[in-house]
Amino acid sequence: MKLQMGADEARSLLDAQLRGELPDERGRFGPFGGRYVPETLVPAFERLEDGVRQFLHDPDFQEQFQRELREWVGRPTALTFAPQLSERWGTEVWLKREDLAHTGAHKINNAIGQALLAKRLGARRVIAETGAGQHGVASAAACARVGLPCSVYMGAVDIERQAPNVDRMHRLGAEVVAVETGDKTLRAAIDEALRMWVTDPSGIYYLLGSAVGAHPYPYLVRELQSVIGAEARQQMIEQAGALPDAAFACVGGGSNAIGLFYPLLGDDIELIGVEAGGTGDGLGENAATLATGTPGVLQGSYTVILQDEDGQVQETHSISAGLDYSGVGPEHAFLQAAGRVKYISATDDEALEALEELCEAEGILTALETSHAFAAAREWSRENPGKRVLIGNSGRGDKDMPTLTKYPARIRTYAGA
Secondary structure (H helix, E strand, O other): OOOOOOHHHHHHHHHHHHOOOOOOOOOEEOOEEOOOOOHHHHHHHHHHHHHHHHHOOOHHHHHHHHHHHHHHHOOOOOEEEOHHHHHHHOOEEEEEEHHHOHHHEOHHHHHHHHHHHHHHOOOOEEEEEEOOOHHHHHHHHHHHHHOOOEEEEEEHHHHHHOHHHHHHHHHOOOEEEEEOOOOOOHHHHHHHHHHHHHHOOOOEEEEOOOOOOOOOHHHHHHHHHOHHHHHHHHHHHHHHOOOOOEEEEEOOOOHHHHHHHHHHOOOOOEEEEEEEEEOOOOOOOOEOHHHHOEEEEEOOEEEEEOEOOOOOEOOOOOOOHHHOOOOOOHHHHHHHHOOOEEEEEEEHHHHHHHHHHHHHHHOOOEOHHHHHHHHHHHHHHHHOOOOEEEEEEOEEOHHHHHHHOOOOOOOOOOOOO
């Protein structure tokens, strides 16, 4: 069963989070998080934690990071009003356009931040993992920017369905390592990257791509990605004249979602994370971790995971490679248990339909990951007419063309189609 909290405990922990006190000194968000790693990796994690504490909020580091975000990443990204979707859905729809960031997704915010940190820590090379390929591309680009060699671990299944991004990584100078073990998707890629890190923990920097894993990664990724929500909050006030009634983001490991949600936690906004419902409710048919999972330890963190009765981590399914993961970031597990964020799922078919509608209505080809958030926002809008909706458009869909070509376009609802 999922871990539940009493109202008083939840309120106290949420207040602590708003004060910036979570994770605590043990790297925990309430009962979730922590550090469960092999003894051989303990020095590497302690060194990383010391580096995060020393550099992350240092004025010199932040000046360099903010400069790269402005001059190289292209921030702030746009907040776009969606007039056609607004008319169709009966709500006021706004999109936070991370697809317009350099390399085409939110992943670049975290990648350049960690690459700069790796440089300050004296790393000789960087390793990364990727599912949808966007983090791999971002890591390759960021490492090229700071002058460090990069190897990206990617499941063989994901390599096949994300061929354009594999080519981009090669062209950006990265080595792409195909992972043939396990489920051959993101979970297996993370396992292989961790094994490589053990071989040279002082010379290798592991550039983790989502808000998952052992402390301090969930905290580090959240801090680097919070630029999304901070910008969106200010832009909504300036452009829409008010904050949204609800904000939606897709959730795999959860980096784009926590980046959008964290700066909004103190506001009266309904926050909704959308997982991959896949093709069904059974184990192996989806990646809806928070909807159907149970607490356990996965890849260094106590969080909610998809496991059987014997505690064996299960394979997952999603049409979107970036959501095809058996766990979720511990901060999301906490926010669900505390009742601050609601987590639901959208199926493969619903995501495809939402992607097609966005293409036709607004001229935006979004990523299959992001389309899950659009599917859920559309359903919410039907029940909440007249409200204001913010959707985190986490990435563009060019990378998904090999998958999309297998599904002929079905929706033709506008005049002249």
